[in-house]
Amino acid sequence: MDNKKKTVFFILYIFSIITFFIFLEIILRVTNYGIITEPYIKVKDKEGYFTENSYYINKFHVGFINEAESESRDLFSSKKSENLLRAFVVGGSTAQGFPELSNYSFGKITEVALNNIDLKNKFEIHNISYSAMSSYFVRDTAKKLLKFKPDFLVIYSGHNEYYGTFGIQSGKSHLKKLIYLYLKDFKIFQLILNISGVEKANKIKKTNKSLMETLLRNKFEKNDELDSIVSENFIKNIEYVLKTYKRRNIPVIIINPASNLIDMPPFIGKDDELYKDIIRGYYEAVMDKNIKKIESYYNLYANDDKQNANIVFLNGVSSLILKYDSYIDYFVKAKDMDLAPFRARTNLQNNLRDFYKNNKTKYPNMNYIDLEGEIYDHIGINALSNLLFYDQLHLNFNGNIFLSYLIIAKIFNLYGIEENKYADVIRILDEIKGDRKLIKYTDLNELLLYRSLSSLYKNPPFKDMSIPYRNMVNISENNKIYNDKELLKKIFDNSSNMSYTIVIEYLIDNNMYKEALDYTDSLKFVYPGFYGVYYYIGQIYEKTGEMEKANSFYKEAYVLSGKNKIMTSVLKSKKLMK
Incomplete structure (x- = not known):
C-alpha cells in the first residue's frame, strides 16, 4: 500500500471513530441517558417556561449520575x-439559604423588597x-446561565474551597478539575463513569448535617502554601466569571464571605x-x-x-470579658487554625479584597x-456572632x-435608581423583618427551622466539639402548629419534606x-x-365550589408534573381528559 493510500485509510479510520462517538453521543441524548447538565x-407542554433541573447538582459530585436531587425552587x-x-x-449553602428553605434567603428578600416599592423596573x-x-x-x-439573559449576577462563595465539591x-490540580467538569457535560463520559463504577460517596441527603459528616474526611492545618493554592484557584474561577460577563457587559456583584467569629x-x-x-478548665x-481564673489562664x-x-x-473570649482591644485578632486566628475549615480562611478573604482593589x-x-x-x-465588630449567624457561617434572618x-x-x-427610594426600601425590609408576610413565612417555616437547627447542633461535627457551640433555637408562643399537638406529632413523625403536605391536607x-390557601x-x-x-x-377551590378555578389549577399541576400517572388519573377522575 503506497503512502497516499495509507494516508487516506488513516483519515477514514479516524473519521469513522469520531463518527461512532458522535453517533453514540446522539443516541445517549435521544434516549435521555444519564443527567442533563x-x-x-424546559417545562414540557408549557411553552417558553423553565424549571430547575433536579439532577443538575450531580455534575459536581465526582462519579455521581443521579444520586443527588434538589427541589423545584424555580419556574420562569x-x-x-x-x-x-x-x-x-x-x-454554596449560605447563598442557598440553609437552614431556611432557599427562597427565604437574601436573594428572594431582595426581589420582594424591590418589587414592593415604586420603580420603573420589576425584578x-x-x-x-x-x-x-x-x-x-x-x-x-x-457560564450556563448566560442563555437565560441575566441582567446581573450575584456570587456568594468562598466557604467551600476545602471541603466543597472540587475543593482542595x-x-x-486546577486544570484536571476543569477538564472533568467539561467532560461530564457529555453523555459518553457519564456512561464511562457508570460502567467503570467510580467510587461514590454515600447517597447525598438533603440536609447539611449529612453533608458536613460526609465531607469531614480530612483535616487541614493552617499552611501558607496550601492556603495560597486554595485562594489562587478561587480567584481564577471568580476572574473567569468576571471576564465572561464583561464581554457581554453584564454586572457581577461579588460578596466576600463573612463568618461567625465571636x-x-x-x-x-x-x-x-x-x-x-x-x-475544659x-x-x-x-x-x-x-x-x-480567666486572667490566670490568659x-x-x-x-x-x-x-x-x-x-x-x-x-x-477572655479578652472580650477583660475588655482588651485585641480580642477580635484571637477569634480570627482561631478560625484560621480550625482543622476543619468550613469557614473561609483570612488568606482567601484578603486575596479577594486585593483582587478587587x-x-x-x-x-x-x-x-x-x-x-x-x-x-x-454599620453594626459593629461584635455582630460577627450569633447576632447575624445561625452557626459557623450561615446567615440568620x-x-x-x-x-x-x-x-x-x-x-x-447600577441602574441609577433615585436615592430617595432608599427610605422605601428600608421600610419594606423592616416590614419583612417584622411579620414576614411579604415572603409568605408561616408557623410551619419557623417549626422547620427549629427542627433543622436542633438536628444540626445534636449531630457531628457539632456534638464532638471541644467547646460546645451555644445558640438558642426558639419557637414563638403563638405558633399555632406547635400548639396543635395532633398536627405537631404528624409533622415530627415524618420527614421534613412531607411537612407542607401534612399541614395543607390537615x-x-x-x-x-x-388557612390552607395561605399555606x-x-x-x-x-x-x-x-x-x-x-x-x-385546585383541591381547595373544588371544596369551595369554584370549579372553573379548580380545573385551571389541576391542569397546571398536570403540565408541571410532566403528565405523570398521578395527575393523569386526577384529570381523568375530574373528566378533564379522556
Missing part, C-alpha cells in the same frame, strides 16, 4: 418583558445555589486530646466569669504560639461587597436582611380553606415549580 430545563418564562431585570444568585432574582458547592460550581454554572480535598468555637483544634484538661472559668496562654485553635478561641478598572462590571467590612462599619440591603444599594447604583380535611401560597413561594402546589390549590 444544565441548571434549568424565557421571555422577558421590557421592564424586567433578571438576576441569579450562585454559591426577578433566582437562586441556583446548593450546599457544599465551591467556586468551580460558580464558574461552570455562571479532591486534589490540587460565638463559634473551632470544630477541631490541633492536639485537642492533649490539651483537653486545659480547654479554661472554658469553665469563662462560663463562670471567674475573673481571677496570662499563661495568650502568647503561646504552640496552642491549639480552641485555646486561642478562649483567649479571644487591583482589578476594579480592568473589570468595570465587578461590584464588590466586603460583607465582613460592612458589618464592622437578620443577616439575610442586612445583606439584602447591601445588594439593593449596589442595584440602585387544614383541608378540617374545612379551614383560607399553598407559602409553598408556591418556596417551590413554584412543584406541581403539588397547584394540585392542592
Whole structure:
C-alpha cells in the first residue's frame, strides 16, 4: 500500500471513530441517558417556561449520575418583558439559604423588597445555589446561565474551597478539575463513569448535617502554601466569571464571605486530646466569669504560639470579658487554625479584597461587597456572632436582611435608581423583618427551622466539639402548629419534606380553606415549580365550589408534573381528559 493510500485509510479510520462517538453521543441524548447538565430545563407542554433541573447538582459530585436531587425552587418564562431585570444568585449553602428553605434567603428578600416599592423596573432574582458547592460550581454554572439573559449576577462563595465539591480535598490540580467538569457535560463520559463504577460517596441527603459528616474526611492545618493554592484557584474561577460577563457587559456583584467569629468555637483544634484538661478548665472559668481564673489562664496562654485553635478561641473570649482591644485578632486566628475549615480562611478573604482593589478598572462590571467590612462599619465588630449567624457561617434572618440591603444599594447604583427610594426600601425590609408576610413565612417555616437547627447542633461535627457551640433555637408562643399537638406529632413523625403536605391536607380535611390557601401560597413561594402546589390549590377551590378555578389549577399541576400517572388519573377522575 503506497503512502497516499495509507494516508487516506488513516483519515477514514479516524473519521469513522469520531463518527461512532458522535453517533453514540446522539443516541445517549435521544434516549435521555444519564443527567442533563444544565441548571434549568424546559417545562414540557408549557411553552417558553423553565424549571430547575433536579439532577443538575450531580455534575459536581465526582462519579455521581443521579444520586443527588434538589427541589423545584424555580419556574420562569424565557421571555422577558421590557421592564424586567433578571438576576441569579450562585454559591454554596449560605447563598442557598440553609437552614431556611432557599427562597427565604437574601436573594428572594431582595426581589420582594424591590418589587414592593415604586420603580420603573420589576425584578426577578433566582437562586441556583446548593450546599457544599465551591467556586468551580460558580464558574461552570455562571457560564450556563448566560442563555437565560441575566441582567446581573450575584456570587456568594468562598466557604467551600476545602471541603466543597472540587475543593482542595479532591486534589490540587486546577486544570484536571476543569477538564472533568467539561467532560461530564457529555453523555459518553457519564456512561464511562457508570460502567467503570467510580467510587461514590454515600447517597447525598438533603440536609447539611449529612453533608458536613460526609465531607469531614480530612483535616487541614493552617499552611501558607496550601492556603495560597486554595485562594489562587478561587480567584481564577471568580476572574473567569468576571471576564465572561464583561464581554457581554453584564454586572457581577461579588460578596466576600463573612463568618461567625465571636460565638463559634473551632470544630477541631490541633492536639485537642492533649490539651483537653486545659480547654475544659479554661472554658469553665469563662462560663463562670471567674475573673481571677480567666486572667490566670490568659496570662499563661495568650502568647503561646504552640496552642491549639480552641485555646486561642478562649483567649479571644477572655479578652472580650477583660475588655482588651485585641480580642477580635484571637477569634480570627482561631478560625484560621480550625482543622476543619468550613469557614473561609483570612488568606482567601484578603486575596479577594486585593483582587478587587487591583482589578476594579480592568473589570468595570465587578461590584464588590466586603460583607465582613460592612458589618464592622454599620453594626459593629461584635455582630460577627450569633447576632447575624445561625452557626459557623450561615446567615440568620437578620443577616439575610442586612445583606439584602447591601445588594439593593449596589442595584440602585447600577441602574441609577433615585436615592430617595432608599427610605422605601428600608421600610419594606423592616416590614419583612417584622411579620414576614411579604415572603409568605408561616408557623410551619419557623417549626422547620427549629427542627433543622436542633438536628444540626445534636449531630457531628457539632456534638464532638471541644467547646460546645451555644445558640438558642426558639419557637414563638403563638405558633399555632406547635400548639396543635395532633398536627405537631404528624409533622415530627415524618420527614421534613412531607411537612407542607401534612399541614395543607390537615387544614383541608378540617374545612379551614383560607388557612390552607395561605399555606399553598407559602409553598408556591418556596417551590413554584412543584406541581403539588397547584394540585392542592385546585383541591381547595373544588371544596369551595369554584370549579372553573379548580380545573385551571389541576391542569397546571398536570403540565408541571410532566403528565405523570398521578395527575393523569386526577384529570381523568375530574373528566378533564379522556
